[in-house]
Every structure is written in structure tokens, then in C-alpha cells.
Amino acid sequence: MCNQIKEQIIRGDLNDGDKLPSIREYSSTYEVTNLTIQRAMQQLEKDGIIQARKGVGSFVLDGSRDLLEKRMLGTITKDFITKMRNMGLANIDILKLLKEALENE
Known part of the structure; x- marks a missing residue:
């Protein structure tokens, strides 16, 4: 709810x-x-x-909308980073993937 x-x-x-x-x-x-x-x-x-x-x-x-967006983005970001690290990627590799994805969008 x-x-x-x-x-x-x-x-x-x-x-x-x-x-x-x-x-x-x-x-x-x-x-x-x-x-x-x-x-x-x-x-x-x-x-x-x-x-x-x-x-x-x-x-x-x-300010509830801004607060909710900030919290949700933080959660999504942390989840993404955790998943990438669990796959064995280092921070530099995660950054490269993000950069490539943004450039190809």
C-alpha cells in the first residue's frame, strides 16, 4: 500500500x-x-x-516527491553497483559500462 x-x-x-x-x-x-x-x-x-x-x-x-525520487535513485544505484561487484567488476569497469551505455543510447 x-x-x-x-x-x-x-x-x-x-x-x-x-x-x-x-x-x-x-x-x-x-x-x-x-x-x-x-x-x-x-x-x-x-x-x-x-x-x-x-x-x-x-x-x-x-518536498515529498523530491525526497522519494532521491531515495529511489539511491536504492537503484546501490543495487546496480552491488550486482556489478558481485559479477566481479571493479569500479573502473562499472564506469566504462555506464559510459558506453550512455553513449549508445
């Missing part, structure tokens, strides 16, 4: 300051329990992506 909301923010379907649908609405849309949605919302709040306002709802925090 967290990933779906994060993807909506990255795509621009949800923007800074936007109010998120209610827990009931999400529960109905994604056909999951309210508890599942509550846990996802708590995790998003803990991650600094949304802010819950008691009795009002949850809202996308300013």
Missing part, C-alpha cells in the same frame, strides 16, 4: 499539500482492511512523506 501512494506522489497524481483519500476510501479502492491502510499511513508518516492531522485527514508533505 505504501508503494502505491509513493508512486502516486512520484507520478504527480498527489502533490505537496494534497489531502489523501480517507482510510475507508483506500480500503474500498484497494480491497484491503482498514488496519492495512492505517499501517501504511503510519509508515508514510514515519518516513516523512505525509502528515496526519487528527480529525482532518492526511496530507502530502512539501
Whole structure:
């Protein structure tokens, strides 16, 4: 559930300051329990992506899209480097591969 909301923010379907649908609405849309949605919302709040306002709802925090993109790019980059190193490549070889791929794009 967290990933779906994060993807909506990255795509621009949800923007800074936007109010998120209610827990009931999400529960109905994604056909999951309210508890599942509550846990996802708590995790998003803990991650600094949304802010819950008691009795009002949850809202996308300013800068969430940039934060999510930065985190995701960092994860993708680390995963790529790890895979290349597991294949026995040194940093210089990884850089050469990237350079070639970019030049051939």
C-alpha cells in the first residue's frame, strides 16, 4: 500500500499539500482492511512523506516527491553497483559500462 501512494506522489497524481483519500476510501479502492491502510499511513508518516492531522485527514508533505525520487535513485544505484561487484567488476569497469551505455543510447 505504501508503494502505491509513493508512486502516486512520484507520478504527480498527489502533490505537496494534497489531502489523501480517507482510510475507508483506500480500503474500498484497494480491497484491503482498514488496519492495512492505517499501517501504511503510519509508515508514510514515519518516513516523512505525509502528515496526519487528527480529525482532518492526511496530507502530502512539501518536498515529498523530491525526497522519494532521491531515495529511489539511491536504492537503484546501490543495487546496480552491488550486482556489478558481485559479477566481479571493479569500479573502473562499472564506469566504462555506464559510459558506453550512455553513449549508445
